[in-house]
Amino acid sequence: MSALTWIAIASLAAWAWLLLGQGWFWRTDVRLPPYRAEGEGPWPTVAVVVPARDEAEVLPMSLPSLLEQDYPGQAVVFLVDDGSSDGTADRARALADDSKGLPLVIASPGEPEPGWTGKLWAVRHGIELARAQVEPEYLLLTDADIAHEPDSLRALVCAARAADLDLVSQMARLRVHTAWERLIVPAFVYFFAQLYPFRWVNRPGARAAAAAGGCVLLRTEAAERARVPESIRQSVIDDVALARAVKRAGRPAAERAGAGRGSVAAGRGRRAGGGRIWLGLAERVDSVRPYPHLRELWQMVARSAYAQLRHNPLLLLGTVLGLAVIYLAPPVAVCVGALQGERTTWLVGAVTWAVLAGSYLPMLRYYRQPAWLAPLLPLIALLYLLMTVDSAVQHYRGRGAAWKGRTYTRPEAAP
Known part of the structure; x- marks a missing residue:
């Protein structure tokens, strides 16, 4: 099997773990319980x-x-x-x-x-x-x-x-x-x-x-x-x-x-x-x-993405590799497998792509969005990967964590 096939298999294994071992993150049923309209007093300030x-x-x-x-x-x-x-x-x-x-x-x-x-x-x-x-x-x-x-x-x-x-x-x-x-x-x-x-x-x-x-x-x-x-x-x-x-x-x-x-x-x-x-x-x-535009959404994510990684280049590298294997490898395996006639590569990539798209459906239903957006999750993950890299670039340029005219330094660098 080719290296791409093994990467696709690793992606499928990662998704099996994510779906079953990551706190059922893909489910959207964690909501406030119904409350009683009466009998809850005295009410706190x-x-x-x-x-x-x-x-x-x-x-x-x-x-x-x-x-x-x-x-x-x-x-x-x-x-x-x-x-x-x-x-x-x-x-x-x-x-x-x-x-x-x-x-x-x-x-x-x-x-x-x-x-x-x-x-x-x-x-x-x-x-x-x-x-x-x-x-x-x-x-x-x-x-x-x-x-x-x-x-x-x-x-x-x-x-x-x-x-x-x-x-x-x-x-x-x-x-x-x-x-x-x-x-x-x-x-x-x-x-x-x-x-x-x-x-x-x-x-x-x-x-x-x-x-x-x-x-x-x-x-x-x-x-x-x-x-x-x-x-x-x-x-x-x-x-x-x-x-x-x-x-x-x-x-x-x-x-x-x-x-x-x-x-x-x-x-x-x-x-x-x-x-x-x-x-x-x-x-x-x-x-x-x-x-309304990609620019505002990009800034929303990029202003804090590298802070989420504690401004650590190794964590950034691991995040980029992780996103590539988990989200980008499946569609790449489907395309390359179809073009080169590698049936196993195509099949593993297609199954993994279907699994990750299925995990996204509950969130799309919560937001009342059409199901056809689910297969686009790898493309969306690519955008988030680029936003995260841009967040690191802006940080090292001294423009990281900027919001409404203010730019914040790393915590350890703050007075």
Whole structure:
């Protein structure tokens, strides 16, 4: 057999392991459980913290959904204007004046101190304001481009209390209106789930930890134990860093022994002793940020891809080789096998291509996209490979992790 045939066989073996041994990452059934509409009181106080930098365009589609939350307890929205130049704060005030819902507090912390990313600097200021004004039991950290259904906050709080969770996060459904969004966006969530399988993240005692920064409900006590956001102030991928900090911080022994009696899930959490987190796909939380062209989607991925690899050239090389073997080898084997009449090469490549395409179908259904996009997954993986390489190139040129006029250095290089 040719070398390409052996590579195709290695790809098929890798897919067998991924499908069966990587936390069932391809399934899309990890969702918030249904909640009871009545009988959940008394309701805890919640502070909604929204960092916003140059978000005047998307605020009319997102901020009213927060102000109009149907939440029985006390809740206050804190929008932190992170040095915007487009009138974000004025737009927020106008939207609040038109709303009769939750109160809105607008603040600006000024430019971030050295060693802080702008978003986490804004989050820090919002949490400090919340603690000073309302003493919240929970913090809802949500991005300015995220729209929530009216019962979103209620559902998050119910889930956190029912399972005694320190952190509940939902991966907001991203926008898929343009052709490039339909091609790139579902794969973004697919690859994220492959890297951080939701079932592993949600398993008490497991090392896996991740969150989706657009929608995170965080117990205030857990934030204090984990020293959030100070402990992650340099993180570019702040949502994953937040989940790791909460899980690592754990809980006091007395709280672990007494919380959640009668709950099997809580019992497992007591044995494990770590902070309890949950991550799943959202049904009623959506991102309204448009990515009309490939350029915007490319920047979204490239700005943090090399940071995900810890700025390590060896990890970058391994990632490129891994993507090539797992995603690119099957269609190459099909084409070369067909042209050269190598039946075994063609057959192994075709089977592997069918397997990887089938693993993508549940995510396409979740995003309500046609099934014919599934065989294009190798092409999409090639685009992500190029984005990752470009992320490394931009990093070494001093332009890595750039977002809305700011560029962040490697954590160890920050003051």
